Amino acid sequence: MPIPAPNLYPSFNIVRLSHVELTVTDLAASRAFYVDTLGLQVTGEEDGRLYLRAMEERNHHCLVLREGDKAVADALAFKVYDEQGLDMAEKFFKDKGLPVEWIERPFQGRTFVTRDPHGIPLEFYTRMDRLPPIHQQYKLYNGVKPLRIDHFNCFSPNVDESVAFYSELGFRVTEYTEDEVSKHLWAAWMHRKGGVHDMAFTNGLGPRLHHVAFWVPTPLNIVDLLDLMATTGYVGNIERGPGRHGISNAFFLYVRDPDLHRIEIYCSDYLTVDPDHEPIKWDLKDPQRQTLWGAPAPRSWFEEGTLFKGVEPQESQLAAQPIVAP
Ligand SMILES: [Fe+2]
Numbered sequence: 001m002p003i004p005a006p007n008l009y010p011s012f013n014i015v016r017l018s019h020v021e022l023t024v025t026d027l028a029a030s031r032a033f034y035v036d037t038l039g040l041q042v043t044g045e046e047d048g049r050l051y052l053r054a055m056e057e058r059n060h061h062c063l064v065l066r067e068g069d070k071a072v073a074d075a076l077a078f079k080v081y082d083e084q085g086l087d088m089a090e091k092f093f094k095d096k097g098l099p100v101e102w103i104e105r106p107f108q109g110r111t112f113v114t115r116d117p118h119g120i121p122l123e124f125y126t127r128m129d130r131l132p133p134i135h136q137q138y139k140l141y142n143g144v145k146p147l148r149i150d151h152f153n154c155f156s157p158n159v160d161e162s163v164a165f166y167s168e169l170g171f172r173v174t175e176y177t178e179d180e181v182s183k184h185l186w187a188a189w190m191h192r193k194g195g196v197h198d199m200a201f202t203n204g205l206g207p208r209l210h211h212v213a214f215w216v217p218t219p220l221n222i223v224d225l226l227d228l229m230a231t232t233g234y235v236g237n238i239e240r241g242p243g244r245h246g247i248s249n250a251f252f253l254y255v256r257d258p259d260l261h262r263i264e265i266y267c268s269d270y271l272t273v274d275p276d277h278e279p280i281k282w283d284l285k286d287p288q289r290q291t292l293w294g295a296p297a298p299r300s301w302f303e304e305g306t307l308f309k310g311v312e313p314q315e316s317q318l319a320a321q322p323i324v325a326p
Pocket residue numbers: 151153211213264
């Protein structure tokens with residue numbers, strides 16, 4: 001199935017992915033992981049929620065941790081360019097027959113939540129409280145020195161359908177994996193902000209959140225994080241990598257937080273702003289697709305993910321199997 005032509009003139013402009021709220025079962029344990037180990041900065045703590053940002057972000061938060069009984073993900077949040085666009089976004093979702101609810105969010109202006117056609121909870125807003133820059137306060141850098149949130153990756157029960165919908169929203173495909181037998185999409189990477197992706201989809205029981213990624217300055221920061229995790233009780237939380245992806249060319253590491261939410265540490269992908277940027281196609285059976293150096297991912301990476309709050313995932317419709325580590 002061919003990927004859709006890019007929609008270069010959507011009726012509103014999504015600037016980029018913005019933030020996510022994760023429910024965690026022990027906020028102190030999560031704080032030790034995200035703040036003391038990864039190095040995210042605390043920007044607020046109220047009503048049982050911990051608000052965090054990375055070093056070069058001016059937005060108040062990119063990650064919200066909330067303590068609860070079950071480790072789930074709330075809405076994936078995206079920033080819209082202006083208030084008029086936010087109203088156009090509301091119209092877009094209502095015209096599709098999808099639910100729209102305006103809600104109050106601390107530190108944010110007008111915000112609505114909705115769902116994509118598979119049920120992924122989405123949040124859109126334009127204004128968030130802005131904080132002073134800290135990217136040159138080097139005494140604050142800690143852990144893996146996270147600079148900014150980079151992307152979400154979700155399991156999708158039908159990647160063809162996910163790509164069609166997000167294309168309408170103005171997301172453009174940069175790379176994709178096709179099953180050479182059925183000719184259906186097995187995975188796709190789609191961007192708004194000019195990197196390889198803001199949002200990616202992987203075939204599987206879904207929708208579920210596969211991972212949230214943070215951009216770091218260099219691969220050496222990833223090596224430092226591995227040394228830190230290996231000697232502070234987190235060796236079992238290292239899942240995959242370090243390595244270089246074939247897709248995106250980025251240097252990567254996947255780790256699991258204390259509730260098994262998956263976090264990718266990521267750097268050095270490439271610029272994709274040209275409107276005529278050609279997507280790169282990968283074969284699902286290409287051993288350099290996942291990792292340029294050839295090492296396949298473990299089975300957990302293909303099968304485990306975070307449930308979205310209140311969403312029952314469905315089996316994927318495509319049975320094609322990736323290469324899995326023995
Ligand atoms: Fe990723």
